[in-house]
Amino acid sequence: MTKVAVLGAGSWGTALSIVLADNGHDVRLWTHRSEQAETINRTHKNEKYLDANIPEQINATSDLNEAITGVTAIIIVVPTKAIREVCRQLSEVITKQVTIIHASKGIEPVTLKRVSQMISEEMNNYSQEDIVVLSGPSHAEEVAHRQPTTVTVSSLNEDNAKIAQDIFINEDFRVYTSPDILGIELGGALKNIIALGAGISDGLGYGDNAKAALITRGLAEIARLGTSLGANPLSFLGLPGVGDLIVTCTSVHSRNWRAGNLLGKGHKLDEVLDRMGMVVEGVRTVKAAYQFAEEQQVEMPITTGIYQILFNDKDPKDVVEQLMNRAKREEMDDLAKLLNERYSK
Numbered sequence: 001m002t003k004v005a006v007l008g009a010g011s012w013g014t015a016l017s018i019v020l021a022d023n024g025h026d027v028r029l030w031t032h033r034s035e036q037a038e039t040i041n042r043t044h045k046n047e048k049y050l051d052a053n054i055p056e057q058i059n060a061t062s063d064l065n066e067a068i069t070g071v072t073a074i075i076i077v078v079p080t081k082a083i084r085e086v087c088r089q090l091s092e093v094i095t096k097q098v099t100i101i102h103a104s105k106g107i108e109p110v111t112l113k114r115v116s117q118m119i120s121e122e123m124n125n126y127s128q129e130d131i132v133v134l135s136g137p138s139h140a141e142e143v144a145h146r147q148p149t150t151v152t153v154s155s156l157n158e159d160n161a162k163i164a165q166d167i168f169i170n171e172d173f174r175v176y177t178s179p180d181i182l183g184i185e186l187g188g189a190l191k192n193i194i195a196l197g198a199g200i201s202d203g204l205g206y207g208d209n210a211k212a213a214l215i216t217r218g219l220a221e222i223a224r225l226g227t228s229l230g231a232n233p234l235s236f237l238g239l240p241g242v243g244d245l246i247v248t249c250t251s252v253h254s255r256n257w258r259a260g261n262l263l264g265k266g267h268k269l270d271e272v273l274d275r276m277g278m279v280v281e282g283v284r285t286v287k288a289a290y291q292f293a294e295e296q297q298v299e300m301p302i303t304t305g306i307y308q309i310l311f312n313d314k315d316p317k318d319v320v321e322q323l324m325n326r327a328k329r330e331e332m333d334d335l336a337k338l339l340n341e342r343y344s345k
């Protein structure tokens with residue numbers, strides 16, 4: 001039995017702890033709130049986040065040193081906004097080299113750093129090769145009930161990705177590997193923006209045609225930005241790309257979709273975030289993507305429209321009109337062209 005620590009006791013940290021416990025690992029679930037640790041240990045529930053029972057071999061603690069003592073792997077699953085703070089705390093108590101896997105989905109505004117980059121910047125003795133990302137279409141609510149789920153793990157060091165694959169894989173939770181950490185992290189982060197858009201569209205009362213358009217054209221702009229940064233275009237056709245786009249744009253479990261839905265119904269952003277009570281990563285990531293698009297000179301009309309709704313108080317209906325009345329163009333100048341350029345020789 002391997003001892004592992006999961007840092008972050010929200011929906012996803014709790015669901016991943018259940019997978020790890022099912023795999024026979026001794027799991028320490030760290031939360032920064034001692035009362036939450038006490039409740040989880042006493043009731044074997046984490047009701048604010050999930051309705052599932054928490055197996056007894058998961059021990060919650062608010063003592064970070066206790067959580068990581070003797071572990072072979074640490075899974076970081078806090079909102080992107082808290083990554084640097086948690087890693088700074090971790091860096092102070094960690095004494096040996098272990099596998100670090102993160103499962104957070106976002107990009108930091110201003111620095112435009114991905115999560116693996118933030119972790120390696122904050123942790124002494126850890127370079128980017130030491131970090132693994134786990135991403136894919138995986139709502140915590142379903143994973144916690146052992147519903148079939150597939151994800152991808154990726155690292156600059158393939159051996160580390162394989163270690164993560166072995167730690168997590170089981171008959172309900174299938175784990176693939178990929179060498180393209182850039183594409184995997186970008187896909188997971190950027191799909192949240194499009195999920196906000198899908199929620200807005202549904203909130204406005206638009207139908208499945210509009211949603212299919214958002215998913216498809218959203219994928220095109222994600223791939224456009226991702227490949228301009230050096231990601232493999234094929235990654236966006238995989239689980240952490242189109243797979244995660246489908247699941248977040250079409251599921252009521254998605255907090256990004258739900259937040260978008262409320263925005264589409266006319267609620268203001270502050271009120272929406274208050275009502276959610278859980279992280280809505282797309283709100284922060286849209287700032288980063290908007291900035292990225294300007295810097296890379298990449299066209300991202302959906303991202304731009306959602307940015308205008310969130311931060312410039314633009315009416316969602318006007319944004320739809322703006323998107324529908326853009327200059328005429330050929331469809332297949334994006335992902336298909338990129339793939340063609342890359343693989344036609």
Ligand SMILES: NC(=O)C1=CN([C@@H]2O[C@H](COP(=O)(O)OP(=O)(O)OC[C@H]3O[C@@H](n4cnc5c(N)ncnc54)[C@H](O)[C@@H]3O)[C@@H](O)[C@H]2O)C=CC1
Binds near residue numbers: 032077085278
């Ligand atoms: N919920 C899901 O189904 C999935 C979530 N993710 C990603 O996982 C990450 C975490 O999401 P969730 O667990 O769903 O969020 P959540 O909102 O359910 O929980 C976040 C947890 O992080 C804790 N936290 C916040 N700030 C902290 C800090 N400074 N130090 C320590 N703990 C802190 C909160 O107390 C809370 O327990 C996000 O990046 C999300 O995009 C990825 C895949 C699936």
Ligand SMILES: O=C(CO)COP(=O)(O)O
Binds near residue numbers: 136139280
């Ligand atoms: O990333 C997710 C599922 O793969 C969860 O999405 P939300 O954060 O929108 O709930």
